[in-house]
Amino acid sequence: MNRYARQIVLPEMGQEGQERLKSASVLCIGAGGLGSPALLYLAAAGVGRIGLVDDDAVDISNLQRQVLFKETDQGTPKVEAAKAALAELNSECQIEAYFERFSAENAEALLKNYDVIIDGTDNFSSKFLINDACVKFGKPLVYGSILGFVAQVSVFWAGHGPCYRCLYPKPPSGHIPNCAEAGVIGAMAGIAGTVQALEAIKMALGLEWCKEKNLEPLLGTLWILDARSMQTKTLKLHKRHQCAVCSANPSDIVLEQAEESCAAKTDVKNISAEDAAKRMGKAVFIDVREAHELVSGRIPKALHIPLDTLLSNEDSVGDIASDTPVIVYCQHGIRSFSGASHLVALGFRDVAHITGGIVRWKDELA
Numbered sequence: 001m002n003r004y005a006r007q008i009v010l011p012e013m014g015q016e017g018q019e020r021l022k023s024a025s026v027l028c029i030g031a032g033g034l035g036s037p038a039l040l041y042l043a044a045a046g047v048g049r050i051g052l053v054d055d056d057a058v059d060i061s062n063l064q065r066q067v068l069f070k071e072t073d074q075g076t077p078k079v080e081a082a083k084a085a086l087a088e089l090n091s092e093c094q095i096e097a098y099f100e101r102f103s104a105e106n107a108e109a110l111l112k113n114y115d116v117i118i119d120g121t122d123n124f125s126s127k128f129l130i131n132d133a134c135v136k137f138g139k140p141l142v143y144g145s146i147l148g149f150v151a152q153v154s155v156f157w158a159g160h161g162p163c164y165r166c167l168y169p170k171p172p173s174g175h176i177p178n179c180a181e182a183g184v185i186g187a188m189a190g191i192a193g194t195v196q197a198l199e200a201i202k203m204a205l206g207l208e209w210c211k212e213k214n215l216e217p218l219l220g221t222l223w224i225l226d227a228r229s230m231q232t233k234t235l236k237l238h239k240r241h242q243c244a245v246c247s248a249n250p251s252d253i254v255l256e257q258a259e260e261s262c263a264a265k266t267d268v269k270n271i272s273a274e275d276a277a278k279r280m281g282k283a284v285f286i287d288v289r290e291a292h293e294l295v296s297g298r299i300p301k302a303l304h305i306p307l308d309t310l311l312s313n314e315d316s317v318g319d320i321a322s323d324t325p326v327i328v329y330c331q332h333g334i335r336s337f338s339g340a341s342h343l344v345a346l347g348f349r350d351v352a353h354i355t356g357g358i359v360r361w362k363d364e365l366a
C-alpha cells in the first residue's frame, strides 16, 4: 500500500476509497491521444481492472501525443503495446485488451463487464455510437474531445443527467475535413485525457462517496478549456426531454454506426473584429453572452442567443439556413469558439468567431 500512500492520505480517498478503486473496472474505448494519459493514470492509481478497445497499430505519427507508446512499438497493435506498458507500470492491475473496433455488434459484450466507460475516440461516428450504447446499457460515460486548443470533458449517465445527444442531437452533416488535416498539440490531449482519468476515478468511487466527500463529478456539466488563453468554463447541461436516445426505452435504442467523420477538426474560422465588420450585412451575427453582459455594447442587428441556450436547444438557431454565413461573438472570444464549434457540428458550413470578442471590436472600431 506504500505505492498508493500519496493518495490514501487524502481524506477524499483513504483506505476505503483505495479499496473501491481496486474493485472497480474501467473500459477505455480508443488507446490514442486521450486514452494514453487516461490509461496511465488509472493504472497508476490502482484501478483493479482496466479494459482497452482499439483496432489500430502504433504509427510514428502517434508518438507526438500518444504517450503510452515508444518508437519500438511501431507496427504493434496499440492495445498490445498499451497492455505491456500498463503492466510494467502496475502489475497489480488486471489489463484486458480488445484488438477490435467498438461497434454496434460488440458494444454490449464490451460494456457489460465494466463500471465506467471512457470515450477516448476522435470521431463523431464513434462518439455517438458509444453514447447510445452507454445509454442503452446504463453505463456512465466519461466523454472527452479536443478541437484545436479547446478541450472539453463531461460525464454522461442516463437517469442521472443528460447524454451526449442532449448536447448534440445528431452527427454533423456537410463537409468535415479528414482527421489527418486536424492539428493538435500533444499536451492538449494530455490535459483532456488526464481530466477524463480524474472523472473516471470519481465515478469509480461512486456518486454517494463523492457526495459525502464533496467531490463533484462533471455529471451534467461540460468543462471547457481554451488553452490559447488558459481560460476555463463549466456549463450546466440539461436533459433534452425529446432526446431520441436517453428519453427512449433502453430496449428500443437501436445502435447504428453513423457515417465516418472526424471530430478533431473544426471548420470554425478565427476572424478579427475588422474583418467581421466588413462582413456586416452579409453574415448573421450571433451574440452568445448572457443578457446582463449586453450593456457593455452590442453589434447592431446581432441575434442574442446565450451559449447555454445555443448548446442545449437545437431550435435556438431557429430558421437560420445552414448555408448562411454566421459570425459568433462573446465578450473575449472564449465562449464564441464553443458556440461556433457547435454550429459546425449542427451542419453550418460558414462559421467564424471574432478573436478577442466584443472587447476587441470596441478597441479596433471605436
Ligand SMILES: [Zn+2]
Pocket: 162, 163, 164, 165, 166, 167, 239, 240, 243, 244, 245, 246, 247
Ligand atoms: Zn439524451
